[in-house]
Amino acid sequence: MWYSFLEAWLGTGLLTASGEKWSVWRKILTPAFHFSILEKFLEVFNRNASILVQKVESYVDVGEFNLYPYLYNCTLDIICEATMGVKINAQNGEAQKYIECVHGISECVTKRMLNFLYFFDIVYRFTSFYRTESKLLKDLHDMSRNIIRERVKERKTLNEKNVSESEMYEGRKERKAFLDILLDVSDKSEKAFSIADIREQVDTFMFEGHDTTSVGLAWTIYFVGRNPHVQEKIFEELDSVFGSSDRPVNMNDLANLKYLECVFREGLRLFPPVPVLSRVIEEDIMIGDYEIPAGTFVFINIMSLHRSPKYYANPDKFDPSHFDLDEVKKRHPFAYIPFSAGSRNCIGQRYALMKEKTILSTFFRKYKVESVQNEEELQPNVELVLRPGRGPVVKIQRR
Numbered sequence: 001m002w003y004s005f006l007e008a009w010l011g012t013g014l015l016t017a018s019g020e021k022w023s024v025w026r027k028i029l030t031p032a033f034h035f036s037i038l039e040k041f042l043e044v045f046n047r048n049a050s051i052l053v054q055k056v057e058s059y060v061d062v063g064e065f066n067l068y069p070y071l072y073n074c075t076l077d078i079i080c081e082a083t084m085g086v087k088i089n090a091q092n093g094e095a096q097k098y099i100e101c102v103h104g105i106s107e108c109v110t111k112r113m114l115n116f117l118y119f120f121d122i123v124y125r126f127t128s129f130y131r132t133e134s135k136l137l138k139d140l141h142d143m144s145r146n147i148i149r150e151r152v153k154e155r156k157t158l159n160e161k162n163v164s165e166s167e168m169y170e171g172r173k174e175r176k177a178f179l180d181i182l183l184d185v186s187d188k189s190e191k192a193f194s195i196a197d198i199r200e201q202v203d204t205f206m207f208e209g210h211d212t213t214s215v216g217l218a219w220t221i222y223f224v225g226r227n228p229h230v231q232e233k234i235f236e237e238l239d240s241v242f243g244s245s246d247r248p249v250n251m252n253d254l255a256n257l258k259y260l261e262c263v264f265r266e267g268l269r270l271f272p273p274v275p276v277l278s279r280v281i282e283e284d285i286m287i288g289d290y291e292i293p294a295g296t297f298v299f300i301n302i303m304s305l306h307r308s309p310k311y312y313a314n315p316d317k318f319d320p321s322h323f324d325l326d327e328v329k330k331r332h333p334f335a336y337i338p339f340s341a342g343s344r345n346c347i348g349q350r351y352a353l354m355k356e357k358t359i360l361s362t363f364f365r366k367y368k369v370e371s372v373q374n375e376e377e378l379q380p381n382v383e384l385v386l387r388p389g390r391g392p393v394v395k396i397q398r399r
């Protein structure tokens with residue numbers, strides 16, 4: 001039901017598709033998240049993480065500021081380059097139109113999800129939200145379509161000139177954006193995808209890939225800034241991996257940043273960016289003593305699960321040792337599901353981990369953080385993702 005509210009925006013891209021269409025596209029898109037492809041995005045992650053630390057440099061030792069917009073712009077720049085192969089420079093104050101559209105549409109869809117009356121098209125269509133959403137959707141879809149058309153045209157010209165693949169991606173170090181990967185598959189299949197087919201997948205990755213990761217970073221940095229002993233352990237690990245160097249992060253480093261990964265996972269435990277999943281039960285099932293008939297609309301409350309005392313000692317406490325290997329082994333594998341689980345799990349989770357660890361390790365090599373708010377002051381807010389209503393407001397010092 002909720003997912004259908006996203007269809008005007010995302011069509012039936014991977015997140016909102018079901019049945020045969022979903023399984024065909026999942027097969028097509030899975031190779032785009034292969035390790036060897038993700039590795040090529042490290043340069044984009046590193047470059048944008050460096051811009052982020054430069055952007056906040058002016059706040060060193062001058063008092064508190066809201067870090068969130070900086071994290072948001074950084075993850076938006078990364079996802080645009082990774083998905084569509086274009087630089088929108090949100091971190092340099094550009095891309096305002098795109099950001100306005102994404103924020104505006106998210107707000108309308110959230111309003112709809114939270115008001116039962118708006119579930120009915122006949123009611124929703126008479127609201128001002130519907131009119132705003134339709135206008136913003138048109139602008140957003142035009143932007144994505146134009147980028148796709150441009151890229152198709154560019155590829156056609158290059159093909160006519162018989163340019164080799166490595167030359168085609170020259171300047172991007174042979175790194176193909178997801179859009180190029182989709183167009184490659186399209187070129188090779190019997191029936192080429194339409195612009196509309198491609199647009200819904202591109203918009204899905206844009207949507208799923210930046211908001212989730214910006215709030216994931218925000219919660220993690222917030223908790224680190226409240227827990228000095230955790231921050232000290234992060235510094236120790238960073239010093240052992242990088243020494244005093246500010247060189248770019250490589251794949252080896254990512255594998256060695258084990259404690260940082262536990263810290264990030266713990267942030268996702270306490271504040272999972274996607275706090276609730278919903279599903280419709282297809283056949284009658286028994287769960288414990290309860291019989292759930294086919295057709296029932298169910299919610300999976302990830303946030304409550306992650307804070308259950310049944311699975312976590314001190315469930316409300318930020319404690320990265322919840323992810324020590326021994327602890328993980330003791331726990332039910334589905335007691336921790338920030339990326340969902342099963343065949344419809346998050347296709348981008350490996351990408352997300354790489355990106356977040358690159359940004360966090362670049363940030364904490366440079367700065368020591370203090371978070372000035374308590375959890376209530378952060379005003380956690382369930383919109384399309386679980387985001388801080390305000391903040392995280394932090395003070396930073398150079399290390």
Ligand code: HEM
Binds near residue numbers: 204213
């Ligand atoms: C911290 C970051 C992220 C979190 C917590 C997260 C979480 C999730 C969750 C819980 C789902 C299941 C949604 C549902 O079934 O209702 C999901 C699905 C999905 N995610 Fe992520 N995600 C993250 C990052 C990303 C990134 C970076 C991308 C793309 C680059 C991405 C792309 C997708 C897609 C396409 C789906 C739909 C998969 C399918 O149904 O086959 N996600 N994500």
